[in-house]
Structures are given as C-alpha cells and as structure tokens.
Amino acid sequence: MSTHNLICALDIGTTKIAFAIANSSSKGIEVLGLGRASHFGVRHGVVVNIEAVAEAIQKAREEAELMSGLRAEKIWVSVGGNHIQSFDSHGMVAVKGREVNGDDIARVIEAAKAVVIPSDRQVLHVLPKDFKLDGQEGIADPTGMTGVRLEAAVHIITGNQAIIQNVIKSVERSNLQIAGLVLTQLASATAVLSADEKNLGVSVVDIGGGTCDMITFLRNSVYHTNCIAVGGLNFSNDVALGLRTTQTNAEEIKKKFGAALADIGGLNDESIEVESVGGRTPRSVARSSLCRVLEARSDETLRLIKKEIEDRGFVGKLGSGVVLTGGGAELRGLVEMGDFVFDMPVRKGLPTRVGGLADVVSAADFSTVVGLLLFGFEQEKPRIIAREQDPGLSVRMGEFGRKLKDFIARTI
Ligand SMILES: Nc1ncnc2c1ncn2[C@@H]1O[C@H](COP(=O)(O)OP(=O)(O)OP(=O)(O)O)[C@@H](O)[C@H]1O
Ligand SMILES: [Mg+2]
Incomplete structure (x- = not known):
C-alpha cells in the first residue's frame, strides 16, 4: 500500500x-497507529472542558503518530450525546433527462433537506431511506431507472450548534483539520454490523462511559437514533456506593471481577478484596455482592433500551436483534442478560473489516474510532480509486494549485 491515502479518526x-x-487503498484500510488518553473534559458525551479535551487529544495523537511514524492532519471526528435529534423528511423533484442520474438524486436529497431547522441546530447527516419513482415505492437506488417524478424519504440527524462548536474548538486547538463530523453511534454501527444485519433490521447500542447511544437500521437504512444518559460510570458509581469503596477501586473491581448476573458460574463462593474509603483497612467482600449491585444496574439499563425499542414500534421488526458495543458491553454476562430481557438475539459487537493493527483495535471500546475510519474511507474512496488509476493526478492537481496561487498572487 502506498502511504498517500491517510485516513485519521478521533x-x-x-x-x-x-x-x-x-x-x-481501493482494497480497504490498514490501521497503523492508535492512541488513547483518559480525561475528565466530557460529561455524558458532551464537551464541558475544552482545555482538558484538547490536552487529551494531543496525548492520544502523539501516541498514534509515534506508533505509525506518520503525521495526522485531517481527521474524522465523532459527535454524540443527548443533544442529538433525528427525524424523517421527504423531498420530490422532476427527473431532468429520461433516466435518473446522480444529479437527480443529489437534487431530491437537497429538496428533502429543505425543512425548517431551528437556528441553534446543525445538520450532521441526511441519510436516504428509500426512493419512489412515479409512485413505485421501495427503490434503494434509482440510478439508471426511467421515470418522471422522483421522491426521496430521508432521515435527518441534527445536533446542538453550541455543543458541536465546542467539539470543533477542542480539535482545532490541536492544529488538526476536521474532515467531517460523524454521529457516534453511526460510526460504531459502521464498524460492527454486517450488511445482512442492517438489511434484516438491527439496533446497535454503544454502551460507553457516560451514555448508551442507540441506532436502528431497517432495510439497510437508519430509522432511528437515541441517547440514554446512562453508561459505565453509573455502574462504577453504584459499586462505589454499594461496597463503600473509592471510584478508582470500584472501576477496577467492576472490570476484573464484575458480572451482570450474580449467579453466573460459581461466583457465590468467591471473595474479593475491596479498598475502604478514608484510608481504612481493606475488606473482604463476597464477589456475588459486587455482581448483585451490577445486576440491578444492568437490568435497569437494558430495560430502558428495551422500552425505547418498544416505544418506537420496532418489536418484531429487528430480524438481527440487538448488538451491544462500547466498553460497557464488555461486562461479563451482559449479552446473556440482554437475550433474556429483549427476548431477541443479542451479540457483542467488535470492530471488524480493517487490517493492520486489527487485533489491537478489536475491542468494543474502539468501535467508534474504527467506524470513523471506515466512514471516512467510504467518503474518500472515489478519490482514492481515481488516484490509483491515474497516479499522476495528485501531482498534476498540486501543480495546478501552485499555478492558481501564483496567478492570484499576481493579480491582486
Ligand atoms: N470489562 C469491562 N467490564 C465492565 N465495564 C467495562 C469493561 N471494560 C470497560 N468497561 C466500561 O466501559 C466504559 C468505557 O467505555 P467507552 O470507552 O466505550 O466509553 P467512552 O467512549 O469513553 O464514553 P461515551 O461513549 O459514553 O462517551 C467505562 O465505564 C468502563 O468502566
Ligand atoms: Mg464512546
């Protein structure tokens, strides 16, 4: 692979x-560098401290650059949180020629976008659901079809402008250029779902530290997004309160010994050492006590997700069930509990479809970052293919740019 087609994600x-x-390359993507940094600059998916976030971005970036020996410039960035809203819209245009072409499709999507959006909101995505040509419904791609009247149903995703601006500011402080903003759960779904799952109907839930970000696909299209302001941090808080220990220790024992089901394989007999608060001596606690705390929170969280699926009328429509991803999905027994609560097939979603450091990124908490790479790749693919077919193109475009700059400099 040549190293001219970098795709970076944050x-x-x-x-x-x-x-x-x-x-x-046209064949796919190869992850060459990965960095991560903890921080306290985001609450429930929303930036609340630009300085802290910018500092962590710089740290993670340096790690990824060092590992890859490459320099990042343009990046695809995730946006999530419960300021996100999504709704359906509809557009209609007259087909210009005899057959529908790319220009007609772009115009009908543009027409569907022409709805009044409050000035404090910013459109993140306009995702086509399906097309209708002269009344014929359910067309996935009308390109090349003959007709006069083209209609499009789209799903529009918007976010709060001020909140998005704070994301942009945090990124720009690190001297990085934004290639595009992508909804967190859309990115995660891109990394963990197969085409069949999207077609049969599936809900993906990215259980992060601060939020459960949901997205639902039916017939290959996005039908719904939602954010529940509960995440892994709530699980850890419950453990800290329930077992009277520190937040740090609660987080550690949750990951090491925790499970979503208290009676999971013989845990009742085991005991674990728990730090006490205020420097008191550590105590020995039954592992099942830890799991009972986690069981209550797991059950409540999964039921909130189930209610959302029911309220939106998706029961019976999700042929591929539910996919849980994000760091929170790593909790032992959560998938098994999901099977029972949702009464649908549930699986854990790990990022796939990438080469290079595939093993390193194959963890549920890297779904979003890998999905951003894949999303960016899909957008940039036509340019990558064009460059592969005509390697002189980028050099000539560079020369053209230089001549244009010289011309402008001479004329002003
Ligand atoms: N093995 C594990 N068992 C239980 N929880 C885990 C495990 N591994 C990670 N987690 C939890 O996953 C959460 C972090 O997940 P992730 O990295 O996906 O979140 P995030 O992207 O930082 O947050 P968000 O997506 O909510 O903005 C933490 O709360 C962590 O405790
Ligand atoms: Mg996340």
Whole structure:
C-alpha cells in the first residue's frame, strides 16, 4: 500500500479519547497507529472542558503518530450525546433527462433537506431511506431507472450548534483539520454490523462511559437514533456506593471481577478484596455482592433500551436483534442478560473489516474510532480509486494549485 491515502479518526468519548491513523487503498484500510488518553473534559458525551479535551487529544495523537511514524492532519471526528435529534423528511423533484442520474438524486436529497431547522441546530447527516419513482415505492437506488417524478424519504440527524462548536474548538486547538463530523453511534454501527444485519433490521447500542447511544437500521437504512444518559460510570458509581469503596477501586473491581448476573458460574463462593474509603483497612467482600449491585444496574439499563425499542414500534421488526458495543458491553454476562430481557438475539459487537493493527483495535471500546475510519474511507474512496488509476493526478492537481496561487498572487 502506498502511504498517500491517510485516513485519521478521533473519538471524543466521556472517559477516553481514541485517535487512529490508517492507510487506505481501493482494497480497504490498514490501521497503523492508535492512541488513547483518559480525561475528565466530557460529561455524558458532551464537551464541558475544552482545555482538558484538547490536552487529551494531543496525548492520544502523539501516541498514534509515534506508533505509525506518520503525521495526522485531517481527521474524522465523532459527535454524540443527548443533544442529538433525528427525524424523517421527504423531498420530490422532476427527473431532468429520461433516466435518473446522480444529479437527480443529489437534487431530491437537497429538496428533502429543505425543512425548517431551528437556528441553534446543525445538520450532521441526511441519510436516504428509500426512493419512489412515479409512485413505485421501495427503490434503494434509482440510478439508471426511467421515470418522471422522483421522491426521496430521508432521515435527518441534527445536533446542538453550541455543543458541536465546542467539539470543533477542542480539535482545532490541536492544529488538526476536521474532515467531517460523524454521529457516534453511526460510526460504531459502521464498524460492527454486517450488511445482512442492517438489511434484516438491527439496533446497535454503544454502551460507553457516560451514555448508551442507540441506532436502528431497517432495510439497510437508519430509522432511528437515541441517547440514554446512562453508561459505565453509573455502574462504577453504584459499586462505589454499594461496597463503600473509592471510584478508582470500584472501576477496577467492576472490570476484573464484575458480572451482570450474580449467579453466573460459581461466583457465590468467591471473595474479593475491596479498598475502604478514608484510608481504612481493606475488606473482604463476597464477589456475588459486587455482581448483585451490577445486576440491578444492568437490568435497569437494558430495560430502558428495551422500552425505547418498544416505544418506537420496532418489536418484531429487528430480524438481527440487538448488538451491544462500547466498553460497557464488555461486562461479563451482559449479552446473556440482554437475550433474556429483549427476548431477541443479542451479540457483542467488535470492530471488524480493517487490517493492520486489527487485533489491537478489536475491542468494543474502539468501535467508534474504527467506524470513523471506515466512514471516512467510504467518503474518500472515489478519490482514492481515481488516484490509483491515474497516479499522476495528485501531482498534476498540486501543480495546478501552485499555478492558481501564483496567478492570484499576481493579480491582486
Ligand atoms: N470489562 C469491562 N467490564 C465492565 N465495564 C467495562 C469493561 N471494560 C470497560 N468497561 C466500561 O466501559 C466504559 C468505557 O467505555 P467507552 O470507552 O466505550 O466509553 P467512552 O467512549 O469513553 O464514553 P461515551 O461513549 O459514553 O462517551 C467505562 O465505564 C468502563 O468502566
Ligand atoms: Mg464512546
């Protein structure tokens, strides 16, 4: 692979920043560098301390650059949190020629975008659901079809402008250029879902530190997004309160000994050492006590997700069930509990479809950053293919740019 097609990604999560650098070709992407840094600059997916986030971005970036030996410039960035809203819209245009072409599709999507959006909101994505040509419904791609009247149903995703501006500011402080902003759960779903799952119907839930970000696909299209302001930090807080220990120790024992089901394989007999607060001597606690605390929170969280699926009328429509990803999905027994609560097939989603450091990024808490790489790759693919087919193109474009600059400099 040549090293001219870098794709870089930055996931700004509640508990950590993840930064990835990949090289790409028409065949796919190869992750070459990965960095992560913890921070306290985000609450429930929203930046609340630009300085702290910028510092963590810089740290994660340096790690990824050192590992890859490459320099990141343009990056794809995640945006999430419960300021995100999404809704359906509809557009209609007359087909210009005899057959529908790319220009007609772009115009009908533009027409669907023409809805009144409050001035404090910013459009993140306009995702086509399906097209209708002269009344014929359910067309996935009308390119080349004959017709007169083209209609499009789209799903529009917006976010709060001020909150998005704070994400942009945090990134720009690190002298990075933003290639695009991508909804967190859309990125995660891109990394963990197969085409079949999207087609059959599936809900992906990214259980992060501060939020559960949901996205639902039916017939290959996004039908719904939602954010529940509960995440792994709530699980750890419950452990800290329930077992009277520090936040740090609660986080540690949750990951090491925790499970979503208290009666999971013989845990009742085991005991674990728990730090006490205020420098008191550590205590020995039954592992099942830890798991009972986690069981209550797991059950409540999964039921909130189930309610959302029910309220939106998706029961019976999700042929591929539910996919849990994000660091929170690593809790032992959570997938098994999900099977029972949702009464649907549930699996854990790990990022796939990348080469290079595939083993390193194959963890549920890297779904978003890997998905950002894949999303960026899909957008940049036509340019990458064009460059591969005509390697002189970028050199000539560079020369053209230089001549244009000289011309402008001479004329002003
Ligand atoms: N093995 C594990 N068992 C239980 N919880 C885990 C495990 N590994 C990670 N977690 C939890 O996952 C959470 C972090 O997940 P992740 O890195 O996906 O979140 P984030 O992207 O920082 O936050 P968010 O997506 O909510 O903004 C933490 O709360 C952590 O405790
Ligand atoms: Mg996350």
